[in-house]
Amino acid sequence: MDMYRIFNEGQINVLKDIKRACKEKKIKAYIIGGAVRDSILNVKSKDIDVCVEGDPLIIIKELKSLKDYVYYEKFQTSTIYFNNGVSVDLIRCRKETYLKDGMLPIVEPSSIKDDIYRRDFTVNALAYDIVDERIIDFYGGIDDINNKVIKSIHKNSYSEDCTRIFRAIKYSIRYGFEIEDDFVFNSLIGNNIFNTISFERYIKELYLICGEDKWIQMLKKCCMYGIIDLDCDMLGDSIQFSEQNINFLNMVYCSRDKILNRALVENSFLKKELLNPIRKFIVGRKELEHKLLNSKRNYDIYKVFNGMTKYELVLFSWNKELKYKVYNYTKNILNFKTVISGKEIKNLIERDGKIVGLIKEGILKRNVNMLMNFDYSTKNMGEILYDIEHKYR
Template identity: 25%
Template sequence: MIDYPSKLDTIFDKLKSHGIRPIIVGGYIRDYLVDIESKDIDIELYGISSFTELQNILKEFGSVNVVGESFGVCKLYFEEYDLDFSFPRSDNKVKSGHRGFEITIDTTLDFKTATSRRDFTMNSVGYDVVEKKILDPFGGLDDFKNKTLKAVNLESFGEDPLRVLRAVQFATRFELKIENDLFSLCKDMVTNGLLDELAKERIFEEIKKLLLYAKKPSRGFELLREFGSDLYTQNISVIDEIAKERTANKQTNIVLMLAALCYDFSQKEAQDFIEKLTDEREILNRSLLLIEKHNEIDNIYEKGLNDYRLYKLAAEVNIEELLILSSSIYFSKSGSKIYKAGEEVKKRAKELNILNKKLPALLAGKDILEFGLKPSPIFSEILNSAYEAQMRGEFKSHKDALNWLKNYLKS
């Protein structure tokens, strides 16, 4: 048995009343087997005639989004679940690249034939909600239990270069050994330059899953190196330390991981590496900033903890993120589990309430206006001087800040 949310039975009962056989497939089954809760559920439908019929059936449960009739997928957000309803289909390679397939929807296919197009045996397992039984035509359950990643079909696997990256991230996330023939095929595909056919966005999507969900993401980069890919740095042990301190924010975790991979690079080298993966400017800029500042925690501690230096640092970078990076570098290099500099800086930053934000400015442009000055470029100079004075502790209240401003303007 595979437990699925009972809330879905209202939809399944409606489908069954129309002679349609729903089968839960893909990631939900895989995640269930390793006790990972998932809100994303893929459902393949058998015995259905058309998209129009499916839309008419599902419309009472919410807004139906047809992703593309050529892909045979309808999306429905129901309760708190993202449901993907798909039709059985076959793929035919017609040109290079991940998208170079001619997709044919065929509602007459049986489950085994339809599933033969999937990448790995672990992803070819289904659960028939009508007969309440697991469908496993390619032995995926045994392979998964034996911690082995095996292709459903090596020939079709070799037609899609994205599957190499999927092999890397699945093997790393679920701690699987890649079966020998599949390993050799992945290596040949990389050696023959098939990854060059992929858009960097597609590559990054798989790398992100590796960075976000693997317990030891370094293993994924080791696999990439063994396959012959240049997506590798000598700093992979640092990302394993980062993985132990992942935040609740996925974007932040990606930034930290990329900064860790390149922390000892020059800014140009780091930018070149990150731009192999993504054109997202926020990720690039935040990563480069952390790389630039990665020694600041140690520098501040060695010079003696000083509030002004901490305020300055908080104005430039998120101190908590920098602490995660710096401590991960320290732990990976020293083997120690105690990072005295980080502990002291974190303690004082918390006391100053600047761990995740900069010191709020006590003076603003409207305060300058009250002294009779008209808006001009000099405002920013005045406010910068005021903020410096505030960080140095020359005033700590708005009243005192106004007195400081009065004296400053006189001078």
């Protein structure tokens, strides 16, 4: 099998450079995990992970096409950036020991055999020796790929790290495989296995799912197993995007799950541009939807939506009763909110103080409600002034 058939020319050149450096330093190196799986399936792989039986820094210093790198001394892992734009994760082979289910493992340098054992599934427990040019398969991963089966490497795999349940679902939908050992899911989920991990890891896996082409099917399967509770009929409804953040927001809108909602509000994994709109929506959803449903005029809609970010607006777009109001606000109302400056108002009415602010609000209200930008003169400014003075008399 031609291991390199899924890689482009730039990636192949980078791997040749790594191979040369490893041979010179007599260090064993392996392409590991997903890239080997994808090569067997003959599908393009997003990432290249290379495992070495030694300190990655020794190899990095010998690379001829190196541009830059980031090195993490604690785990002896690195991300390498090459002159041709390719990046590779170069990591030291390691052994992982779980002292408690859900806890991050204790890590120590080891061999390729131990590194393969720490992988999640047999189909990912494959390595390609880039020096000797051979595939290493200790756990029947090639047979499981050919038989279209997802299977954990050992019986405690899902309990040690329950995020593997998410990944089993992801791979099964992505590749059309069956999960052979999903019979353990019910008892683990029933015993609240996801309480053993942080909200950050929990939300990260759901976010990664929302970046997949078949994200809707994956989320529905999560619901089928009882991991999360969503209104699945609304997944992908009304708005069709391929953006990961939008897909994730769609999941947020569909959530009927108190634990998921808490994790969405309290996690620190999501970036603020996404996290803040989600927090506002989950906490204030009922009140805001009530206000919007009772907003009959354009200016009422404007007052509720004004200042909301793109993602806040998107969250309300899946509500069929509010969808038109979001569209009206973004496509119409925002084009007719121009107001003249306070200085110009002062010159027209020869007045100062609070009344100027009230006039500006009155102009904005008229423009937005009528979807017209008026050319204000002394005469029609006087009409607005009369209305305001009459109102506060």
